[in-house]
Every structure is written in C-alpha cells, then in structure tokens.
Amino acid sequence: MTKRKNKGYKKSGNKRNNPEKQNNKQHSPQGKSKGSPKTTNKPPRGRKGIIAEVTCTGLTKEGKGVFQWEGKELSVENLLPGETAEVIISQKGRFTNAELKRVIKTSEDRVISPSKYYYERGGCQIHHMSYEAQTRFKQHTIDQLMDPFGKPDSIITMDHPYGYRNKNTMTFGMNKKKQIISGLYAPNTHRIIPMDGSMIHDPKADEIIQTIKGMMKSFKMQPYNEDTERGFLRHVLVRVGKNSGEIMVVLVAASPMFKGKNNFIKALKKEHPEITTIILNINNRSDSMVLGDQEKVLFGKGTITDTLCGLEFEISSKSFYQINPVQTEKLYSEAIKMAELTGNETVIDAYCGIGTIGLVASQKAGKVIGVELNKGAVRDAIRNSKRNGVKNARFYQGDAGEFMVQMAARGEKADVVILDPPRSGSDEAFLSSIVKLKPKRVVYVSCNPETQARDMKYLVKNGYKVKEIQPVDMFPQTVHVESVAKLVLK
Structure with a gap:
C-alpha cells in the first residue's frame, strides 16, 4: 500500500491514525462544501475572556481542533486543521477554556452540515467535516492505535452516511417558559438540548417522538423533573426494523400510573399506523440508565423483528442490536471471513447478546456455543435460534471467561473464539481464559479500538x-469507529 500523508491529526500517548484519501469528495445532502461557524461575541458566561487569533494544527481523538497559545496546547470544538480562527480564551481556576468566535480562513474539508443543531453538537461531533475528511480522521485514529500490530486495511465506509440509527432515544423536560421540550443531553450535563431530530436518526422515529411531544399537553402528561422528582414522562425510545418496517415505541415513565392510557394509544396509532408495538417502561431510579426493570406491553406483541445477514431476529426494548444494520452486515461479513470457517469448526461467541453474530457464524461453522451473562439476552438468543431453524448453536447464561476455563479443564477444544465486548473491552480474567483454551483463531470485534488495542497487546x-x-x-458524523481484528495462535 502507498504511504498516507498526515493531514495534521493530533498524536496522543498511544499513536493514532490517518486514512487514505478517497477520489470522489462527498458532501452533505445540500451539496454545499463550505460554511462558516456561528460568530460568538461574548466570552462564556461568568468568565473573563480574551480574543486570540490561532491556527489549527491537528485534531484530538474527540474531533476538536488543536492550537498553541502562550506555550499551551488547547483545543476547541468545530475547528479543522489548517483553519485560522478567532477564539475566546478564558481561565477558570487551573483550567483554560477555549470557545470558537469565528473562522477567518476555512478548510476545504469543511461542509455546511444538514443538521439544524450545527452548534449544539447533539451527538454528532464531526458533522462539520466532509465525509471524506471524516474517513481520513478515523483511519488515522486506527492506524496510530494499531501501529504496534501492523498496518490496518482501509476503512469500510458508508454509501449514505445519514439517517442510519435504528434506535432513537429522546429525553423530555420543561424549559424556562414552562414549555415541553424533547432532545438530547448536552455533553457531561443534565441540560437538555431541545431537538426535533438528528441527521443520523431514523426520520420516522424522530417524527413519532415529536408527535408524542405534541400530544402531551392535551393528555395532561407532564415531563419528569429530576430536581423535584415530579412528573410522568422521562424518555421516549423508538426502535425501527430497517428491513421489516416494524416499529416499537417505548414510553419511559417515572410511575406506572398512566391516566388516559387507552385514549393516548388510540390517538398515537391514528397518527402513526405504522407503529406495531407500544411499551410502558417504569424507571424511578436516579442514575443515568434510560430503561428501568419493570415494563408493560400496552399494544402489540412487545417486540419487533428485523433481518440481518439473511436471518430474522426478534428484538425487545432492552436487546443489544447493532445501531447501523447496513454497516453491521459489512462488519459481520469481515468477522466471518476472518474466522475462516469450513463447516467443521467449533466456534465460541463470547458476549453473544441476542445471538446475532453467533447465528450468522452458524451458517458456516460445525458448532456454535454462545455465552452471555444477561439472562434476558440468552432467552432472546435461544428464541432467535429456533426462529431461524438453526440446529448447530447452543446458548448458555454465564461468564464467558469461566465457561472457557471449564472447557479447557475438561480437555475440550474450540477452533475459533469471536468476541464483541462493551466499550470498556475485556478484562484480564477473560483474556487469560482464551490463552488457556488456545483456540486457533480469535476474531475481536470492537466498538472501541483503544481498549481493543490494549486487549490485543x-x-x-x-x-x-x-x-x-x-x-x-x-x-458516520461521530468520532466513533468500529474495528475487527484476526489473531492466530503462533
């Protein structure tokens, strides 16, 4: 492969990445390639600030622009490498804060985002970059992280990098004018950014959430207030079967007492006959979890189905199911290819969830063993196995590491271990169980390449x-990137 030029991405403790430039530039749906960010005339509230002209020299892993000021390296949102800008710099205690005032010289990588919430950063940290620039940024991240292990392949991109999420969650609250609002929390706060949708959400899901918000006043439904612990509706979660078209609506409430429930459901179904099930989930906790433990099906069967890699999966409100089904098929295809299955292998699917990747692997493996701690997920996996007529897969509730240690103690073998852990990665206990079992191949699927690199080490x-x-x-439009790696026993 040809060497790629470093386009000014910031290196941090672990080496980070740099991708290969695509030939055809892709811009936002409006087709505009450049735009200037909003001008900020005031320093942040409660802080004294000075205005400085700076040049961006790179990006942090969070997608913020890096610049030098008075011997300090600072970062600011919405600034790209090579751009010159005025920033407002303020001091609060030991911390120096930078806020973008205006961009003086824009980069060719800047686009006018299709998002109406361009400056609020509602879950999309890099939507001011062209998709080509996003790709370079993510490739750079992967290349730097994985440098100790060799050169990663070129990132697999998405043809239409918008509207891909099949699960949308909005939080409800009240603004200072006592108006009901819905949106996402601002980063690291409990302040709701009022939003009626997102460029990466399924449009129909966002439409349903806005319909619910509009119905709340007439049905005397109050949003929940975390400070007073009063009110009813906390969140609305919508799951969409991208292939099946089935739609689940989950009303997350602080109390099971739902006055006017039947009339509300009737009115919502009239507005959106495409909804196939409605669930009331009760969450009276004070932590950051969206869903509570108790729930009641108000309409429909309580689940939806969707098709992935030719298999049909039943999905509940709490099921772990990949957010982007289009790219998931590409990801799983790569994982199965790396497993090198011939029809005779024993495959362990660790962290198996509802059985998606294990059942996909079962089509080419001799035997699949799925292991998962969550009892509900194991039930879903067994149900999905039966739904698809899979005879060579078994699913067990338990700790995957302990399960493999016990296998090794009994002298049992596995040819391949596939793992898809949470963002925190695996722990040493689990990794040591792989070493004890000695599978010929390990296929590591990761939503956090940083912890993946640590575990592979x-x-x-x-x-x-x-x-x-x-x-x-x-x-797409966020700083996150997925990675799948093949490791072989020496």
Whole structure:
C-alpha cells in the first residue's frame, strides 16, 4: 500500500491514525462544501475572556481542533486543521477554556452540515467535516492505535452516511417558559438540548417522538423533573426494523400510573399506523440508565423483528442490536471471513447478546456455543435460534471467561473464539481464559479500538499474532469507529 500523508491529526500517548484519501469528495445532502461557524461575541458566561487569533494544527481523538497559545496546547470544538480562527480564551481556576468566535480562513474539508443543531453538537461531533475528511480522521485514529500490530486495511465506509440509527432515544423536560421540550443531553450535563431530530436518526422515529411531544399537553402528561422528582414522562425510545418496517415505541415513565392510557394509544396509532408495538417502561431510579426493570406491553406483541445477514431476529426494548444494520452486515461479513470457517469448526461467541453474530457464524461453522451473562439476552438468543431453524448453536447464561476455563479443564477444544465486548473491552480474567483454551483463531470485534488495542497487546504477549485489522465506519458524523481484528495462535 502507498504511504498516507498526515493531514495534521493530533498524536496522543498511544499513536493514532490517518486514512487514505478517497477520489470522489462527498458532501452533505445540500451539496454545499463550505460554511462558516456561528460568530460568538461574548466570552462564556461568568468568565473573563480574551480574543486570540490561532491556527489549527491537528485534531484530538474527540474531533476538536488543536492550537498553541502562550506555550499551551488547547483545543476547541468545530475547528479543522489548517483553519485560522478567532477564539475566546478564558481561565477558570487551573483550567483554560477555549470557545470558537469565528473562522477567518476555512478548510476545504469543511461542509455546511444538514443538521439544524450545527452548534449544539447533539451527538454528532464531526458533522462539520466532509465525509471524506471524516474517513481520513478515523483511519488515522486506527492506524496510530494499531501501529504496534501492523498496518490496518482501509476503512469500510458508508454509501449514505445519514439517517442510519435504528434506535432513537429522546429525553423530555420543561424549559424556562414552562414549555415541553424533547432532545438530547448536552455533553457531561443534565441540560437538555431541545431537538426535533438528528441527521443520523431514523426520520420516522424522530417524527413519532415529536408527535408524542405534541400530544402531551392535551393528555395532561407532564415531563419528569429530576430536581423535584415530579412528573410522568422521562424518555421516549423508538426502535425501527430497517428491513421489516416494524416499529416499537417505548414510553419511559417515572410511575406506572398512566391516566388516559387507552385514549393516548388510540390517538398515537391514528397518527402513526405504522407503529406495531407500544411499551410502558417504569424507571424511578436516579442514575443515568434510560430503561428501568419493570415494563408493560400496552399494544402489540412487545417486540419487533428485523433481518440481518439473511436471518430474522426478534428484538425487545432492552436487546443489544447493532445501531447501523447496513454497516453491521459489512462488519459481520469481515468477522466471518476472518474466522475462516469450513463447516467443521467449533466456534465460541463470547458476549453473544441476542445471538446475532453467533447465528450468522452458524451458517458456516460445525458448532456454535454462545455465552452471555444477561439472562434476558440468552432467552432472546435461544428464541432467535429456533426462529431461524438453526440446529448447530447452543446458548448458555454465564461468564464467558469461566465457561472457557471449564472447557479447557475438561480437555475440550474450540477452533475459533469471536468476541464483541462493551466499550470498556475485556478484562484480564477473560483474556487469560482464551490463552488457556488456545483456540486457533480469535476474531475481536470492537466498538472501541483503544481498549481493543490494549486487549490485543495481552494476547500477543501470550502466544497470538495479529494477522489482519479491518476498521468499519459504523457511526458516520461521530468520532466513533468500529474495528475487527484476526489473531492466530503462533
């Protein structure tokens, strides 16, 4: 492969990344390639600030623009490498804060985002970059992180990087004018950014959430107030079967007492006959979890189905199901290819969830063993196995690491271990169980390449070699990137 030029991305403790430039530039749906960010005339509230002219020299892993000021390296949102800008710099205690005032010289990588919430950053940190620039940024991240293991392949991109999320959640509250609002929390706060949709959400899901918000006043439904602990509706979660067209609406409430429930459901179904099930979920906790433990089906069967890699999956409100089904098929295809299945192998699907990747692997494996701690997910996996007529997969509730240690103690073998852990990655106990079991191949699917690199370092120290790394852009417009790697026993 040809060497890629570093386009000014910021290096941090671990080396980070840089991708190959695509030939055809892709811009936002409006087709505009450049735009200037909003001008801010005031320093942040409660702070004294000075205005400085700076030049952006790189990006942090969060997608913020990096610049030098009085011997300090600072970062600011919405600034791209090579751009010159005025920023407002203020001091609060030991911390120096920077806020973008205006861009003087814009980068060719800047686009006018199709999002109405361009400056609020409602879950999209890099939507001011062209998709080509986003791709370079993510490739750079992967290349730097994975440098100790070899050169990753070029990132697999998305043809239409908008409207891909099949699960949308909006939080409800009241503004200072006592008007009901819905939206997303501002980063690291409990302040709701009022939004009626997102460029990465399924449009129909956002439409349904806005319909619910509009109905609340006439049905005397109050949004929940976290400070007073009064009110009813906390969140609305909508799941969409992108292939089936089925839609689930989950009303997350602080109390099971839902006055006017039947009339509300009737009115919502009249506005959106495409809704196939409605669930009331009760969450009276004070933590950050969206869904509570108790729920009641108000309409429909309580689940939706969708098709992935030719298999049909039943999805509940709490099921882990990949957010971007289009890219998931590409990701799973790469994972199965790395597993090198011939029809005779025993495959362990660790962190199996509702069985998606294990059931996909079962089409080419001799036997699949799925292990998952969550009892509900295991029930879903068994149900999905039966739904698809899969005879060579078994699913067990328990700790996958302990399960593999017990297998090794009994002298049992596995040819391939596929793992898809949470963002925090795996722990040493689990990784050591892989080393004890000694599968020929390990396929590591990760939504956080930083923890993936950490875990692969352990496996490499203990007898494995990284043979291939394939990044996949599962989350366009955000800084997140998925990665799948193949490790083989030396």
